[in-house]
Amino acid sequence: MRLAIDAMGGDHAPDAMVEGTLKALKEFPDLQITLVGDKDKLVNLVGEQNRIDILHTTEKIEGTDAPVQAVRRKKQASMVLAVQEVREKRCSAAISAGNTGALMASGLFGVGRIKGIDRPALAPTLPTIHQNKGFLFLDVGANAETKPENMLQYAIMGAIYAEKVMHRPNPRIGLLNIGEEAGKGNELVKEAYKLLSNAPINFVGNVESRELLEGPADVIVADGFSGNMVLKSIEGTAMSLMKLLKETLGSSLYTKVLTGLMYGKLKSVKQHMDTSAYGGALLFGLAAPIIKVHGAAKSEAVYTAIKQAQLLIKEDVVGTIEHTFHDKQYDWMNSKV
């Protein structure tokens, strides 16, 4: 199996991308990687590893670039070429830590959508407090405007992923809403609630954002606007709180020493909440596996995303979604709606 990796995207590129790749190659003997990026910078980092091919380019999409224009103009950008490797079947999946919107645009132009999916969704996995299992959260912002039918599609794609990749039999699907009772929320989620209730999934009803980290469901479905806000609230609150804790505990020598003695424990809390253990965010609904790794990702997150990509391919998640949206099961769902 060969994967394409955009070596130039993300805050810690290319080092983090190459380190993550090398770690994965050590663990998976059947894995081969095409690193897309500046050969001059990559050759030394890669060293003697002969299961890496370098696809040379110096063009790159920046985090500040307008996604669609950038993808149209920078035809030789590392991200665009990585997706092209997938389109032309030389690689089975592409991974990038670059500009999220541009990766989505590269995916839409490059490999296209699965037939039956109107809007792809961005779907990271978030940690939970107790079970250390995490939950899939989609859409977290691929689309600012969402229709109820989009959310039904998210739910079905999420259920397939949860079962095949997260190994959750009969996964619980929850709908992000401002109250638990049916009938709560705005028109969009009320309509989505009806569609999800009639879909062939294990729908557990509305879930409030307050409960998310306690793990009330395996998959949380949201409109992209709310999903993005909630994701960033969780990240921001965790970050701010850890900062406050650090400042408070570090404010005297006495507590500084005590904190030092507890370093391992405090670190384990931080690691528990670290999303890099959960891989990247899949761009659900594209016709091939394209994975977005966090822009701040270090080598561990890249390594995990490579693991995740292999599982996606082995379990044929994209094929299963395609199949589900073409066969009778989907007709049946439509007739219920």
Place this chain on the structure above:
Amino acid sequence: MRLAIDAMGGDHAPDAMVEGTLKALKEFPDLQITLVGDKDKLVNLVGEQNRIDILHTTEKIEGTDAPVQAVRRKKQASMVLAVQEVREKRCSAAISAGNTGALMASGLFGVGRIKGIDRPALAPTLPTIHQNKGFLFLDVGANAETKPENMLQYAIMGAIYAEKVMHRPNPRIGLLNIGEEAGKGNELVKEAYKLLSNAPINFVGNVESRELLEGPADVIVADGFSGNMVLKSIEGTAMSLMKLLKETLGSSLYTKVLTGLMYGKLKSVKQHMDTSAYGGALLFGLAAPIIKVHGAAKSEAVYTAIKQAQLLIKEDVVGTIEHTFHDKQYDWMNSKV
């Protein structure tokens, strides 16, 4: 000045309500309170305090009651009577820790809206990490469906409150959105952005939920659906993280002892994030000050809400909002839109 307090609403009623009241009476010699609730339960708690009148009723709105129906049917409910004291000018403000929706309905039926305000908003003050100043956040869920004009009204009301009650000259008003650049977001926030840009306020543009606790603005304006989700995400993440921290640090005797030695510091982090220091959530847009205290509020939060109510009245926040929405300033704003 006399305030009406619903003694029966909230998880810790009536004890927390009475304790908070007694503390406030000790501090403010001009304050008088009408406690609305079951006389049999209140008399002993109140003791000798002669600046408290008890308005007796045994009827009560439950947290699970459907708001509008409950307010219509339970005409003698403690919350409804507390608002009635304000309507009939015997009290200047009402405070309740009961059912939020029912309090809004009581307010709408009882004292009505300020002319020019289409939808009242629920507005708590949230803590920030660094400055310990907090920011006003509205709407956090009074309305599940929101129009851009509503958000303009929220912004103007918030600006008045921030200046008069929070003592922030020329307060910074931010718009909750999924990106910082103008033009980000769904149609609703894009329209709201235009209205806020043209309003006579210190509009600082879009604010992402990730930044909220860092204090990027004095007032954050949101549609009620997103506002509710983000508020609950922040609360939930803080709660889950503190729980995880407690469990991790308490998992061995060694770290338990070390944690005990740092108890004061850890408590100070918790207190820093404690919303009870910031008072209750004002129901902005009602024609009199009605304050919602958190359902889990203890006496300290009740005491702070009483302080807040007095300031609201002394600074005539409701009158200033009325004035602002009637005079030329508002016409000018409308002509710009």
